Every structure is written in C-alpha cells, then in structure tokens.
Amino acid sequence: MAVCLRFLATGDSHMTISFSYRLGHSTVNKIVKETCKIIVDQLMSEVLPEMTTEMWKAVAEDFWLLWNFPNCLGALDGKHVVIEAPPNSGSLFFNYKSTFSIVLLALVDAKCNFIYINVGAQGKNHDAGIFMTSSLRQRLENGTLNIPQNRALPGTNIVAPYVIIGDSAFPLKTYLLRPYPYNSGNREFEVFNYRLGLARRCVENAFGILTQKFRIYQGRIKMNPASVDNIILTTCVLHNFIRKNSENEVNSFNLESLEDSSLNNLRSQGGSASSQAFREREKFKVFFNSPVGISSMSEY
Secondary structure (H helix, E strand, C coil): CHHHHHHHHHCCCHHHHHHHHCCCHHHHHHHHHHHHHHHHHHHHHHHCCCCCHHHHHHHHHHHHHHHCCCCEEEEEEEEEEEECCCCCCCCCCECCCCCEEEEEEEEECCCCCEEEEEEEEECCCCHHHHHHCCHHHHHHHHCCCCCCCCEECCCCCCEECCEEECCCCCCCECCEECCCCCCCCCHHHHHHHHHHHHHHHHHHHHHHHHHHHCHHHHCCECCCHHHHHHHHHHHHHHHHHHHHCCCCCCCCCCHHHHHHCCEEECCCCCCCCCHHHHHHHHHHHHHHCCHHHHHCCCCC
C-alpha cells in the first residue's frame, strides 16, 4: 500500500521508488497494478454507490444551497489525461493538443465528490462522442438512473426537469444544460451563462483537488493504457474516500494548478438540439432573470 500511494501521490518513477524501498523495478510495477485493482474492487461500491432518488434529491438541494442552481444533479466535465505514446497504437490516443491521452469523463456533486466516472476513451475520439457513447448518457435516456420527477423551480410555478450541467463541449439535451453562445450581447443569456458557469466550478474544483493530491497527473503517465485506466479509477475512488472520511478536507484550491497539470480540457463542440431541449433551457434562463432568481444571487 505504501509503495502504491507513494507512486500516486508523488508521480515518482518505478525506478526511483524501487531504490527507496529496495525492491526490484518489476516488483514495484506489479505492486502498483495489483494494489490499484484491489482498491477499486473493494471501495468503488462504497464511495461511488448506485444513486437512489433520495440521493439525487439531496445532491440537487446542495446545488441550490451552495451554488444557487436549482434542480441540478451534477456538473459534467471531461479531461484528457496525458500518457506516454503506447507502442504500435498509431493515432488512436493522439488528441487535438498533439499529445497522447486517455479521457476521464466525470459527473461531480456540489461538494466536489465524484458521482459517476467513465475512463478509457482514446484521445483521438471526438469529445462530444465520448459522452454520447457513455453509459451515463444511455441511462439518462432510457430512464434507469432513478432521476426524480420534474418539479417547480424555487418560488415559481415554472416546472422544470432535473438536469446536469456542462460547458460548450457537450450537446444540449433536455437533461443536460450547456451555455448560450457567448458574446451575443444578450443580457439574459449572460446571466444564465454566469449562473451555469458558477455552479460548474465544482467539477473544475474536483479536478484541481485531484491533481494537487495525486501528483502523478503533473506529467505523462508512463504505463500501458489498461494500467492507466485503473490508476485513474483508483485516484478518483481515493479522492471520494478521503473526502468522505476527513472532517478537515479542504474544499477549495488554486484553479491555476490545473494549468500545470497534464489534464487538458475537452474541445468545445457545436451540434443540433431538439426544440424541447431549447425550451427546457429557456425555463432556467427565465428563472435566473426573474426577481426570485436574481434575489437568490445578489452578487451578480
């Protein structure tokens, strides 16, 4: 366990750790792989449990109390985790930043805990396509995630669905809100984008905390893709485990830390959306520009 945590927390090479613990290089490599698998197998169901309707409602309540965004089930974002070019992989893992990567797609609650993680998409894949082929999107559309029924936005008669929020890298759906086009000059659009961007900071915070705690993300991960997938899962599981078992866990961090890490943003992506999706986003825009919505966010 000490060897594995040293590797994840410092990002030291297997060779450096082998000298420190007087172990063989191949032994360290085996320890890291086996320990990561055991951590995921034993803790995943505990720290990332299947969400119930009541749990979703609790997440939505936290988003309203902490981020002033109603009916929100989580903030969605993805990052390219930079890796060493796998042998004989061609351009499979080569991304738009001209690096090789594996994509981590995550849904985060209002307290920066991971609710859902999807790991393993190759860096060459189209960013919007990663979400569209994910189990999260499939379950949202087939109604198997125990999502609560639509409810009125606070202090109004506007009945709106529970939604997740993301940036412009994601498509607009009835269950997924993205910003309006920026620089439109429309004040109401700007208010909506501000409120969405503010609530979406929790997912950026989560990634920032992850990179500060696990320095392995500060450089290229030099392992085969299957092992990298398990390492990413392990760090996310440990992130939740530490936060849920530490009363002194810090909830904020320096956003600039992401700039020095090997986690890169997904590309912005346009795309068509249904008329119903536009109508659902319009409800939130109207709410945020109403007296009730404005009074809940007096800082704007």
